[in-house]
Amino acid sequence: GENVEQHPSTLSVQEGDSAVIKCTYSDSASNYFPWYKQELGKGPQLIIDIRSNVGEKKDQRIAVTLNKTAKHFSLHITETQPEDSAVYFCALNTGFQKLVFGTGTRLLVSP
Amino acid sequence: DVKVTQSSRYLVKRTGEKVFLECVQDMDHENMFWYRQDPGLGLRLIYFSYDVKMKEKGDIPEGYSVSREKKERFSLILESASTNQTSMYLCASSLRLAENLLGNEQFFGPGTRLTVL
Numbered sequence: 001g002e003n004v005e006q007h008p009s010t011l012s013v014q015e016g017d018s019a020v021i022k023c024t025y026s027d028s029a030s031n032y033f034p035w036y037k038q039e040l041g042k043g044p045q046l047i048i049d050i051r052s053n054v055g056e057k058k059d060q061r062i063a064v065t066l067n068k069t070a071k072h073f074s075l076h077i078t079e080t081q082p083e084d085s086a087v088y089f090c091a092l093n094t095g096f097q098k099l100v101f102g103t104g105t106r107l108l109v110s111p
Numbered sequence: 112d113v114k115v116t117q118s119s120r121y122l123v124k125r126t127g128e129k130v131f132l133e134c135v136q137d138m139d140h141e142n143m144f145w146y147r148q149d150p151g152l153g154l155r156l157i158y159f160s161y162d163v164k165m166k167e168k169g170d171i172p173e174g175y176s177v178s179r180e181k182k183e184r185f186s187l188i189l190e191s192a193s194t195n196q197t198s199m200y201l202c203a204s205s206l207r208l209a210e211n212l213l214g215n216e217q218f219f220g221p222g223t224r225l226t227v228l
Binding site for chain 2: 006009031032034036041042043044045046049089092093096097098099100101102103104
């Protein structure tokens with residue numbers, strides 16, 4: 001099936017720095033690319049998504065960019081805060097209404 | 112407020128036991144999903160259902176079965192639990208889309224951490 005590679009697996013930044021997480025994929029038919037945040041003891045929650053007809057989308061301090069030609073998409077978090085510490089998963093649609101997820105990035109923001 | 116609930120947060124079972132994990136959603140969603148989450152492997156789809164009594168295998172269905180008798184409830188069954196099924200199990204639901212539309216948000220429950228001894 002479709003494979004999604006996510007890097008890095010862990011990311012430590014200082015409060016106020018930016019964080020970037022990147023995912024690459026192989027299925028050119030994918031056209032929906034969500035990002036989920038999982039806080040400790042909770043299920044993942046959608047934080048932002050992008051569709052294939054858009055190259056970039058921004059929501060306050062988070063943004064996602066998509067390069068369909070190169071088959072990669074990235075999550076950008078600016079002015080990181082301690083509450084941004086969590087595990088982040090990229091995903092993309094595959095088949096009918098299913099998602100395949102990346103392996104996750106543990107982000108730690110130190111005060 | 113949308114909600115997906117799972118019957119247990121923590122569960123400890125013995126090898127060979129039959130295990131039922133229950134998931135209920137209150138959003139009237141057609142689609143429901145079961146994933147398992149393991150360190151370094153992300154979320155992997157076990158089974159999903161797009162309607163009552165309908166089910167399809169995901170990427171890792173071996174050793175599992177599911178049941179969807181009511182729209183709001185989706186059960187994951189481990190017929191004979193094994194130690195390699197020790198994991199975090201996540202249930203999710205989503206609206207069904209028309210086929211020409213792009214993907215949409217999945218809502219997750221808090222997870223059940225299953226330990227098989």
